[in-house]
Amino acid sequence: MSTMKDVAKLAKVSLGTVSRVINHIDGVKAASVDKVQAAVAKLGYVRNDYARGLKINSSQTIALILPTIWNPFFAEFAYCVERELYHLHYKLLLCNSEADASKEYEYIKMVTQNKVDGIIGITYSEIDQYVSSKLPFVSVDRYFTEQVSYVSSENFKGGQIAAAELIKAGAKHLAYFGSYAAYKNETTKRHDGFLEYAKNHCQDVNDIFVPAPIDHSIDSLVNQLFDKDPRVDGIFCVNDTTLIEVEQALNKRGLSVPQDVQLIGYDGIMLTEDVSLSVSTIAQPITKMAKAAVEILLRKIKDPLHKQEIQILPVSFRTGLTTRHS
């Protein structure tokens, strides 16, 4: 097996030049790059990543930034990410950002200080300026630039499925209910897909689509919706926790789920492997999304010039107690 020294000898350049070319570090003359690449090809040189791992300043630690681990969907995601990382001998640093940009930035800074090797981020704040094409960063549910890799689920299709399932279950007056983040992310496609499908099937659609956070105003938004159109009998909620709050607000108004109003959420929250929340929902493939995010991130850590990868994973409808089924 050939070594970097063999490459340097054949290309007639210094060992440092070979190293810079192989590790994609800038500042090497184009002619030297060509010579090194020719020698690499001729010798069939393969970089020994294990030896490299021992030498470079690696913390073997990945930071996971998410709004709050308290949310069962994020908790399951963190569980899956940590399990993947553990098999690869990486540790997980947990950051509950609570959408605080300064907290998110702190973890990004840790990458530049070699305190963490990379970041998987479900982020909701204005951190675009810090997320460069060279940062080992994989985004979940949010597009930054053409350079930044991200993983998401089929949000648009999920919205379409939700509309189709509500109509199939007998709902005649649909509504969307959810908030959108200040910095646009993929979850707004749930809204777009739902409305598109409903309108194409000649359904009138009410639309509660307001800036986040809405936690403390869900009761009044539900009242606003039903004051405007008391016929609403099928609601697609942006996620499962919002669904639960909407159900509680409906109950306060004297409406029963699913008898009076049917609800479909998004996420597919499970409390444990065996215990689901029992809501009807568009389930995301969390295990696969976590695995994809970890794998893409490690490719980016190994090769800072690794191109953007996008993985949009399939969703499926899971029947629960909040829709009617014959």
Added chain:
Amino acid sequence: MSTMKDVAKLAKVSLGTVSRVINHIDGVKAASVDKVQAAVAKLGYVRNDYARGLKINSSQTIALILPTIWNPFFAEFAYCVERELYHLHYKLLLCNSEADASKEYEYIKMVTQNKVDGIIGITYSEIDQYVSSKLPFVSVDRYFTEQVSYVSSENFKGGQIAAAELIKAGAKHLAYFGSYAAYKNETTKRHDGFLEYAKNHCQDVNDIFVPAPIDHSIDSLVNQLFDKDPRVDGIFCVNDTTLIEVEQALNKRGLSVPQDVQLIGYDGIMLTEDVSLSVSTIAQPITKMAKAAVEILLRKIKDPLHKQEIQILPVSFRTGLTTRHS
């Protein structure tokens, strides 16, 4: 303000001796210890912990070991621990141990390598041999030795309250339902408190108290309980996730909650700050438990000879939909 040099001069010992005495390092003659302590007292010397923090090999990182972050109770606990640590400029490393001793030991080893400064652990495996009195470790819900600090809630009293509340709500035939860990922890006191109260109030008590894990056998254990005594109408479950599984098993058997059988769990799981699981439960003061664990751990990190601290925090009954109330 006096310095270590002033102390050395007055005590007529070397600076190294003063440092060893102040940092509780062994191997200093008793006579020298006395001299240093007298000088410290006379000068009113106070150790400058900030300067010390800059010098020692600190990672400013704490590992949190728990069975799985997927469980909403542990997720809320992790959320609270991370929030406390963040204010103190510490980072959180997350370990889902899944009760695997080798995984737990890996994190303990990281302390000795200065990769983490200390550990908060909700542990269920045989790691006693690794948890020494000098390890900066705070245990949750588990007693190791007289040297190891721990935080817990009033498990025994919680069991008593559960029995009292079921009786108050009209239950006549009580049962306990839960598992115990291979290495005894505080949660078995829930069982003991429940049985004690029930027996003192002349109730007959059925007792499903089996080795963990029971996830996949809950249906058959529920059937076993009701085949033996179909009159059971009030069950205290070891935690809230077990309660949900018991409720599902009862429904499969054609029994309704709370009409036929009333249930009380333990933990007080919340899905978010606003959304509860709606089960009747003995709620643990999670925020306070997390704060206590962090504070004790940081005292232990500052002073390796810090004595055992025990904090047992109060619980309270929270009414949900699984008990009957007039």
